[in-house]
Amino acid sequence: MASSFDKYQKRKLISSYISVVVSIALVLFLLGCLGLLVINSKKVADHFKEQVVMTIYLNDTAKDVEVNQLKKSLIMADYSKEAIYVSKEEAAEFMKADTGEDFMDFVGYNPLKNSIDVYLKADFVTTETLTEITEDLSEKGFIEEVRYDNDLVELMNNNVKKITFWVLIISALFTLIAVLLINSSIRLAVYSKRFIIKTMQMVGATKRFIRKPFVWQSVKLGIIGAILALIGMAIVLYYLDISFPELQLLQNTVLIAILFISVFILGVIITWISTFIATQRFLNLKTDQLYY
Structure with a gap:
Protein backbone atom coordinates (compact mmCIF):
# COMPACT_ATOMS: atom_id res chain seq x y z
CA MET A 1 0.00 0.00 0.00
CA PHE A 48 11.01 47.39 -47.73
CA LYS A 49 12.43 50.92 -47.84
CA GLU A 50 15.19 49.79 -50.18
CA GLN A 51 12.58 48.60 -52.68
CA VAL A 52 11.67 52.25 -53.34
CA VAL A 53 13.00 53.34 -56.74
CA MET A 54 13.94 56.85 -57.77
CA THR A 55 13.85 57.05 -61.57
CA ILE A 56 15.93 59.66 -63.40
CA TYR A 57 14.63 60.31 -66.93
CA LEU A 58 17.22 61.56 -69.43
CA ASN A 59 16.80 63.82 -72.45
CA ASP A 60 17.27 62.24 -75.85
CA THR A 61 20.05 64.75 -76.43
CA ALA A 62 22.05 63.48 -73.45
CA LYS A 63 25.55 62.40 -74.45
CA ASP A 64 26.93 58.99 -73.58
CA VAL A 65 29.76 60.61 -71.64
CA GLU A 66 27.32 62.58 -69.49
CA VAL A 67 25.16 59.52 -68.87
CA ASN A 68 28.15 57.36 -67.89
CA GLN A 69 29.50 60.05 -65.56
CA LEU A 70 26.08 60.42 -63.96
CA LYS A 71 25.76 56.67 -63.46
CA LYS A 72 29.23 56.45 -61.87
CA SER A 73 28.49 59.38 -59.55
CA LEU A 74 25.19 57.76 -58.52
CA ILE A 75 26.87 54.44 -57.76
CA MET A 76 29.45 56.22 -55.59
CA ALA A 77 26.87 58.44 -53.84
CA ASP A 78 26.26 57.84 -50.12
CA TYR A 79 22.51 57.48 -50.63
CA SER A 80 22.71 54.98 -53.48
CA LYS A 81 22.61 51.23 -53.03
CA GLU A 82 22.37 50.43 -56.73
CA ALA A 83 22.00 52.35 -60.00
CA ILE A 84 20.75 50.62 -63.15
CA TYR A 85 20.65 52.20 -66.61
CA VAL A 86 17.48 51.35 -68.55
CA SER A 87 17.40 52.25 -72.24
CA LYS A 88 14.14 53.24 -73.92
CA GLU A 89 14.22 49.95 -75.84
CA GLU A 90 14.48 47.94 -72.61
CA ALA A 91 11.70 50.03 -71.06
CA ALA A 92 9.49 49.25 -74.07
CA GLU A 93 10.17 45.52 -73.66
CA PHE A 94 9.30 45.69 -69.94
CA MET A 95 6.04 47.48 -70.72
CA LYS A 96 5.21 44.98 -73.44
CA ALA A 97 5.80 42.12 -70.98
CA ASP A 98 3.59 43.78 -68.33
CA THR A 99 0.66 44.67 -70.59
CA GLY A 100 0.97 41.82 -73.07
CA GLU A 101 0.61 44.30 -75.96
CA ASP A 102 3.10 46.18 -78.08
CA PHE A 103 2.08 49.84 -77.75
CA MET A 104 4.55 50.83 -80.46
CA ASP A 105 2.27 49.21 -83.04
CA PHE A 106 -0.36 51.87 -82.20
CA VAL A 107 1.93 54.85 -81.60
CA GLY A 108 4.36 54.14 -84.41
CA TYR A 109 7.44 55.14 -82.40
CA ASN A 110 8.96 54.71 -78.94
CA PRO A 111 7.93 57.69 -76.74
CA LEU A 112 9.76 56.40 -73.66
CA LYS A 113 12.95 57.92 -72.27
CA ASN A 114 16.29 56.49 -71.35
CA SER A 115 16.48 56.37 -67.59
CA ILE A 116 18.50 55.36 -64.53
CA ASP A 117 16.76 53.52 -61.69
CA VAL A 118 18.34 54.34 -58.35
CA TYR A 119 17.70 52.06 -55.37
CA LEU A 120 18.34 54.08 -52.23
CA LYS A 121 19.78 53.02 -48.90
CA ALA A 122 17.11 52.77 -46.23
CA ASP A 123 18.40 55.68 -44.10
CA PHE A 124 17.95 58.06 -47.04
CA VAL A 125 14.36 57.06 -47.88
CA THR A 126 12.73 60.15 -46.39
CA THR A 127 10.76 62.93 -48.03
CA GLU A 128 13.31 65.58 -47.02
CA THR A 129 16.32 63.66 -48.32
CA LEU A 130 14.65 62.68 -51.58
CA THR A 131 13.62 66.30 -52.17
CA GLU A 132 17.23 67.44 -51.73
CA ILE A 133 18.51 64.73 -54.08
CA THR A 134 15.87 65.62 -56.67
CA GLU A 135 16.73 69.33 -56.55
CA ASP A 136 20.43 68.57 -56.89
CA LEU A 137 19.94 66.25 -59.88
CA SER A 138 17.45 68.58 -61.60
CA GLU A 139 20.21 71.17 -61.99
CA LYS A 140 21.83 68.99 -64.65
CA GLY A 141 20.60 70.09 -68.07
CA PHE A 142 20.44 66.62 -69.64
CA ILE A 143 18.08 65.31 -66.93
CA GLU A 144 14.45 65.79 -67.91
CA GLU A 145 12.73 64.60 -64.73
CA VAL A 146 13.34 62.84 -61.42
CA ARG A 147 10.39 60.80 -60.23
CA TYR A 148 9.60 58.69 -57.15
CA ASP A 149 6.48 57.74 -55.20
CA ASN A 150 6.44 60.39 -52.48
CA ASP A 151 3.11 59.20 -51.02
CA LEU A 152 4.50 55.69 -50.63
CA VAL A 153 7.63 57.02 -48.90
CA GLU A 154 5.59 59.06 -46.39
CA LEU A 155 3.18 56.19 -45.74
CA MET A 156 6.06 53.75 -45.23
CA ASN A 157 7.93 56.01 -42.80
Whole structure:
Protein backbone atom coordinates (compact mmCIF):
# COMPACT_ATOMS: atom_id res chain seq x y z
CA MET A 1 0.00 0.00 0.00
CA ALA A 2 2.81 2.33 0.97
CA SER A 3 4.60 1.45 -2.25
CA SER A 4 1.56 2.40 -4.34
CA PHE A 5 1.24 5.67 -2.47
CA ASP A 6 4.92 6.42 -3.01
CA LYS A 7 4.57 5.73 -6.73
CA TYR A 8 1.53 8.00 -6.86
CA GLN A 9 3.42 10.78 -5.10
CA LYS A 10 6.38 10.31 -7.42
CA ARG A 11 4.18 10.51 -10.53
CA LYS A 12 2.47 13.58 -9.12
CA LEU A 13 5.84 15.21 -8.44
CA ILE A 14 7.13 14.42 -11.94
CA SER A 15 3.91 15.76 -13.46
CA SER A 16 4.32 18.96 -11.46
CA TYR A 17 7.91 19.36 -12.64
CA ILE A 18 6.92 18.75 -16.28
CA SER A 19 4.15 21.36 -16.12
CA VAL A 20 6.56 23.92 -14.65
CA VAL A 21 9.19 23.20 -17.32
CA VAL A 22 6.63 23.39 -20.14
CA SER A 23 5.23 26.67 -18.76
CA ILE A 24 8.70 28.20 -18.49
CA ALA A 25 9.72 26.93 -21.96
CA LEU A 26 6.57 28.26 -23.69
CA VAL A 27 6.73 31.66 -22.04
CA LEU A 28 10.47 32.10 -22.72
CA PHE A 29 10.00 30.84 -26.29
CA LEU A 30 7.31 33.42 -27.03
CA LEU A 31 9.36 36.12 -25.32
CA GLY A 32 12.43 35.10 -27.33
CA CYS A 33 10.48 35.15 -30.62
CA LEU A 34 9.30 38.65 -29.76
CA GLY A 35 12.92 39.56 -29.10
CA LEU A 36 13.87 38.24 -32.55
CA LEU A 37 11.15 40.43 -34.02
CA VAL A 38 12.49 43.49 -32.19
CA ILE A 39 16.06 42.80 -33.28
CA ASN A 40 15.11 42.30 -36.93
CA SER A 41 12.32 44.89 -37.13
CA LYS A 42 14.71 47.56 -38.45
CA LYS A 43 16.18 45.12 -40.97
CA VAL A 44 12.70 44.20 -42.22
CA ALA A 45 11.72 47.88 -42.42
CA ASP A 46 14.97 48.69 -44.24
CA HIS A 47 14.33 45.87 -46.71
CA PHE A 48 11.01 47.39 -47.73
CA LYS A 49 12.43 50.92 -47.84
CA GLU A 50 15.19 49.79 -50.18
CA GLN A 51 12.58 48.60 -52.68
CA VAL A 52 11.67 52.25 -53.34
CA VAL A 53 13.00 53.34 -56.74
CA MET A 54 13.94 56.85 -57.77
CA THR A 55 13.85 57.05 -61.57
CA ILE A 56 15.93 59.66 -63.40
CA TYR A 57 14.63 60.31 -66.93
CA LEU A 58 17.22 61.56 -69.43
CA ASN A 59 16.80 63.82 -72.45
CA ASP A 60 17.27 62.24 -75.85
CA THR A 61 20.05 64.75 -76.43
CA ALA A 62 22.05 63.48 -73.45
CA LYS A 63 25.55 62.40 -74.45
CA ASP A 64 26.93 58.99 -73.58
CA VAL A 65 29.76 60.61 -71.64
CA GLU A 66 27.32 62.58 -69.49
CA VAL A 67 25.16 59.52 -68.87
CA ASN A 68 28.15 57.36 -67.89
CA GLN A 69 29.50 60.05 -65.56
CA LEU A 70 26.08 60.42 -63.96
CA LYS A 71 25.76 56.67 -63.46
CA LYS A 72 29.23 56.45 -61.87
CA SER A 73 28.49 59.38 -59.55
CA LEU A 74 25.19 57.76 -58.52
CA ILE A 75 26.87 54.44 -57.76
CA MET A 76 29.45 56.22 -55.59
CA ALA A 77 26.87 58.44 -53.84
CA ASP A 78 26.26 57.84 -50.12
CA TYR A 79 22.51 57.48 -50.63
CA SER A 80 22.71 54.98 -53.48
CA LYS A 81 22.61 51.23 -53.03
CA GLU A 82 22.37 50.43 -56.73
CA ALA A 83 22.00 52.35 -60.00
CA ILE A 84 20.75 50.62 -63.15
CA TYR A 85 20.65 52.20 -66.61
CA VAL A 86 17.48 51.35 -68.55
CA SER A 87 17.40 52.25 -72.24
CA LYS A 88 14.14 53.24 -73.92
CA GLU A 89 14.22 49.95 -75.84
CA GLU A 90 14.48 47.94 -72.61
CA ALA A 91 11.70 50.03 -71.06
CA ALA A 92 9.49 49.25 -74.07
CA GLU A 93 10.17 45.52 -73.66
CA PHE A 94 9.30 45.69 -69.94
CA MET A 95 6.04 47.48 -70.72
CA LYS A 96 5.21 44.98 -73.44
CA ALA A 97 5.80 42.12 -70.98
CA ASP A 98 3.59 43.78 -68.33
CA THR A 99 0.66 44.67 -70.59
CA GLY A 100 0.97 41.82 -73.07
CA GLU A 101 0.61 44.30 -75.96
CA ASP A 102 3.10 46.18 -78.08
CA PHE A 103 2.08 49.84 -77.75
CA MET A 104 4.55 50.83 -80.46
CA ASP A 105 2.27 49.21 -83.04
CA PHE A 106 -0.36 51.87 -82.20
CA VAL A 107 1.93 54.85 -81.60
CA GLY A 108 4.36 54.14 -84.41
CA TYR A 109 7.44 55.14 -82.40
CA ASN A 110 8.96 54.71 -78.94
CA PRO A 111 7.93 57.69 -76.74
CA LEU A 112 9.76 56.40 -73.66
CA LYS A 113 12.95 57.92 -72.27
CA ASN A 114 16.29 56.49 -71.35
CA SER A 115 16.48 56.37 -67.59
CA ILE A 116 18.50 55.36 -64.53
CA ASP A 117 16.76 53.52 -61.69
CA VAL A 118 18.34 54.34 -58.35
CA TYR A 119 17.70 52.06 -55.37
CA LEU A 120 18.34 54.08 -52.23
CA LYS A 121 19.78 53.02 -48.90
CA ALA A 122 17.11 52.77 -46.23
CA ASP A 123 18.40 55.68 -44.10
CA PHE A 124 17.95 58.06 -47.04
CA VAL A 125 14.36 57.06 -47.88
CA THR A 126 12.73 60.15 -46.39
CA THR A 127 10.76 62.93 -48.03
CA GLU A 128 13.31 65.58 -47.02
CA THR A 129 16.32 63.66 -48.32
CA LEU A 130 14.65 62.68 -51.58
CA THR A 131 13.62 66.30 -52.17
CA GLU A 132 17.23 67.44 -51.73
CA ILE A 133 18.51 64.73 -54.08
CA THR A 134 15.87 65.62 -56.67
CA GLU A 135 16.73 69.33 -56.55
CA ASP A 136 20.43 68.57 -56.89
CA LEU A 137 19.94 66.25 -59.88
CA SER A 138 17.45 68.58 -61.60
CA GLU A 139 20.21 71.17 -61.99
CA LYS A 140 21.83 68.99 -64.65
CA GLY A 141 20.60 70.09 -68.07
CA PHE A 142 20.44 66.62 -69.64
CA ILE A 143 18.08 65.31 -66.93
CA GLU A 144 14.45 65.79 -67.91
CA GLU A 145 12.73 64.60 -64.73
CA VAL A 146 13.34 62.84 -61.42
CA ARG A 147 10.39 60.80 -60.23
CA TYR A 148 9.60 58.69 -57.15
CA ASP A 149 6.48 57.74 -55.20
CA ASN A 150 6.44 60.39 -52.48
CA ASP A 151 3.11 59.20 -51.02
CA LEU A 152 4.50 55.69 -50.63
CA VAL A 153 7.63 57.02 -48.90
CA GLU A 154 5.59 59.06 -46.39
CA LEU A 155 3.18 56.19 -45.74
CA MET A 156 6.06 53.75 -45.23
CA ASN A 157 7.93 56.01 -42.80
CA ASN A 158 4.79 56.74 -40.79
CA ASN A 159 3.90 53.06 -40.56
CA VAL A 160 7.45 52.12 -39.53
CA LYS A 161 7.30 54.64 -36.66
CA LYS A 162 3.91 53.35 -35.51
CA ILE A 163 4.94 49.69 -35.74
CA THR A 164 8.21 50.34 -33.87
CA PHE A 165 6.34 52.14 -31.07
CA TRP A 166 3.77 49.37 -30.64
CA VAL A 167 6.37 46.60 -30.84
CA LEU A 168 8.26 48.20 -27.95
CA ILE A 169 5.04 48.59 -25.92
CA ILE A 170 4.01 44.97 -26.60
CA SER A 171 7.54 43.78 -25.73
CA ALA A 172 7.39 45.51 -22.35
CA LEU A 173 3.92 44.10 -21.61
CA PHE A 174 4.87 40.62 -22.73
CA THR A 175 7.98 40.67 -20.55
CA LEU A 176 5.82 41.55 -17.55
CA ILE A 177 3.33 38.81 -18.44
CA ALA A 178 6.19 36.31 -18.82
CA VAL A 179 7.50 37.14 -15.37
CA LEU A 180 4.02 36.81 -13.81
CA LEU A 181 3.26 33.48 -15.55
CA ILE A 182 6.56 31.87 -14.57
CA ASN A 183 6.17 33.25 -11.05
CA SER A 184 2.67 31.71 -10.82
CA SER A 185 3.91 28.30 -11.99
CA ILE A 186 6.73 28.32 -9.44
CA ARG A 187 4.43 29.47 -6.63
CA LEU A 188 1.98 26.63 -7.38
CA ALA A 189 4.83 24.12 -7.30
CA VAL A 190 6.05 25.46 -3.94
CA TYR A 191 2.48 25.69 -2.61
CA SER A 192 2.07 21.93 -3.02
CA LYS A 193 5.00 21.46 -0.62
CA ARG A 194 4.01 24.05 1.97
CA PHE A 195 3.44 21.42 4.69
CA ILE A 196 6.90 19.93 4.08
CA ILE A 197 8.39 23.42 4.44
CA LYS A 198 6.57 24.04 7.71
CA THR A 199 7.48 20.58 9.05
CA MET A 200 11.17 21.17 8.37
CA GLN A 201 10.92 24.53 10.09
CA MET A 202 9.21 23.02 13.14
CA VAL A 203 12.00 20.48 13.65
CA GLY A 204 14.56 23.27 13.79
CA ALA A 205 15.82 23.70 10.21
CA THR A 206 16.90 27.24 9.34
CA LYS A 207 15.15 29.22 6.62
CA ARG A 208 18.24 29.20 4.47
CA PHE A 209 18.59 25.42 4.79
CA ILE A 210 14.92 24.93 3.84
CA ARG A 211 15.02 27.33 0.90
CA LYS A 212 18.20 25.94 -0.67
CA PRO A 213 16.83 22.66 -2.18
CA PHE A 214 13.65 24.36 -3.38
CA VAL A 215 15.57 27.19 -5.04
CA TRP A 216 18.11 24.82 -6.60
CA GLN A 217 15.35 22.52 -7.91
CA SER A 218 13.48 25.47 -9.46
CA VAL A 219 16.67 26.83 -11.02
CA LYS A 220 17.29 23.43 -12.64
CA LEU A 221 13.74 23.45 -13.99
CA GLY A 222 14.32 27.00 -15.24
CA ILE A 223 17.52 25.92 -17.01
CA ILE A 224 15.75 23.00 -18.70
CA GLY A 225 12.83 25.25 -19.74
CA ALA A 226 15.23 27.91 -21.05
CA ILE A 227 17.17 25.34 -23.09
CA LEU A 228 13.94 24.04 -24.66
CA ALA A 229 12.91 27.63 -25.45
CA LEU A 230 16.30 28.34 -27.06
CA ILE A 231 16.04 25.21 -29.20
CA GLY A 232 12.60 26.36 -30.39
CA MET A 233 13.92 29.86 -31.12
CA ALA A 234 16.85 28.42 -33.09
CA ILE A 235 14.48 26.30 -35.21
CA VAL A 236 12.21 29.29 -35.92
CA LEU A 237 15.19 31.50 -36.81
CA TYR A 238 16.62 28.80 -39.10
CA TYR A 239 13.39 28.35 -41.05
CA LEU A 240 12.80 32.11 -41.29
CA ASP A 241 16.30 32.55 -42.70
CA ILE A 242 15.62 29.83 -45.30
CA SER A 243 12.20 31.30 -46.19
CA PHE A 244 13.40 34.93 -46.38
CA PRO A 245 17.11 34.82 -47.34
CA GLU A 246 16.98 38.42 -48.59
CA LEU A 247 16.54 39.64 -45.00
CA GLN A 248 19.81 37.98 -43.91
CA LEU A 249 18.45 37.35 -40.41
CA LEU A 250 21.58 35.49 -39.26
CA GLN A 251 23.91 38.43 -39.95
CA ASN A 252 23.31 40.01 -36.51
CA THR A 253 25.15 37.17 -34.77
CA VAL A 254 26.19 39.32 -31.81
CA LEU A 255 22.65 40.58 -31.11
CA ILE A 256 21.19 37.10 -31.59
CA ALA A 257 23.77 35.64 -29.19
CA ILE A 258 22.95 38.36 -26.64
CA LEU A 259 19.23 37.59 -27.00
CA PHE A 260 19.77 33.85 -26.47
CA ILE A 261 21.96 34.45 -23.43
CA SER A 262 19.43 36.96 -22.06
CA VAL A 263 16.55 34.48 -22.42
CA PHE A 264 18.60 31.82 -20.63
CA ILE A 265 19.61 34.14 -17.79
CA LEU A 266 16.04 35.48 -17.53
CA GLY A 267 14.70 31.95 -17.07
CA VAL A 268 17.20 31.27 -14.27
CA ILE A 269 16.71 34.62 -12.51
CA ILE A 270 12.90 34.55 -12.58
CA THR A 271 12.74 30.99 -11.22
CA TRP A 272 15.28 31.81 -8.51
CA ILE A 273 13.51 34.98 -7.35
CA SER A 274 10.03 33.42 -7.58
CA THR A 275 11.07 30.38 -5.55
CA PHE A 276 12.84 32.52 -2.95
CA ILE A 277 9.76 34.73 -2.48
CA ALA A 278 7.33 31.78 -2.45
CA THR A 279 9.29 29.74 0.12
CA GLN A 280 9.83 32.83 2.25
CA ARG A 281 6.09 33.45 2.27
CA PHE A 282 5.28 29.97 3.56
CA LEU A 283 8.12 30.12 6.06
CA ASN A 284 6.59 33.25 7.54
CA LEU A 285 3.07 31.78 7.78
CA LYS A 286 1.72 30.24 10.94
CA THR A 287 0.73 26.57 10.82
CA ASP A 288 -3.04 27.24 10.87
CA GLN A 289 -2.65 29.68 7.94
CA LEU A 290 -1.36 26.94 5.63
CA TYR A 291 -4.90 25.63 5.12
CA TYR A 292 -6.14 28.88 3.53
